[in-house]
Amino acid sequence: MGPPGHTTWPYDPIMKIAASVFVGLAALLHFFIFWMESVGWTRPEVWKRFGVADQAAADVTRPMAYNQGFYNLFLGIGAALGLVLWWTDHDTAGRTLALFCTGSMVAAAAVLVTTGRRYLRAALTQGTLPLVGLVLTLLV
Numbered sequence: 001m002g003p004p005g006h007t008t009w010p011y012d013p014i015m016k017i018a019a020s021v022f023v024g025l026a027a028l029l030h031f032f033i034f035w036m037e038s039v040g041w042t043r044p045e046v047w048k049r050f051g052v053a054d055q056a057a058a059d060v061t062r063p064m065a066y067n068q069g070f071y072n073l074f075l076g077i078g079a080a081l082g083l084v085l086w087w088t089d090h091d092t093a094g095r096t097l098a099l100f101c102t103g104s105m106v107a108a109a110a111v112l113v114t115t116g117r118r119y120l121r122a123a124l125t126q127g128t129l130p131l132v133g134l135v136l137t138l139l140v
């Protein structure tokens with residue numbers, strides 16, 4: 001459903017649902033990344049996942065991870081808020097916020113790839129859900 005004068009096609013509701021599922025999953029993933037970076041960083045099962053060598057290195061990098069985690073939290077909140085707005089008849093504001101947040105998530109994943117080949121898997125994990133959500137949201 002679009003703005004007045006917007007031509008809808010038969011699959012608008014299905015596309016909106018599909019887009020929302022991927023944007024929502026991207027938001028949840030970024031909430032989880034927030035938890036790992038800002039809350040659970042000093043746990044061995046977390047810092048090992050990020051390729052940190054040992055507990056001492058995790059302790060040293062904790063402030064950086066803590067800060068980075070909040071970036072992920074804010075993107076997740078923004079995407080979730082975009083969905084709430086979109087589904088409560090604030091189409092333009094909701095879609096815009098969802099597009100901005102998923103676009104930022106995809107851009108962050110692209111930047112991660114530029115830091116080295118060993119980050120490709122992490123970038124794909126971080127960027128795939130928001131990319132699909134972004135594309136589907138653009139198609140609605």
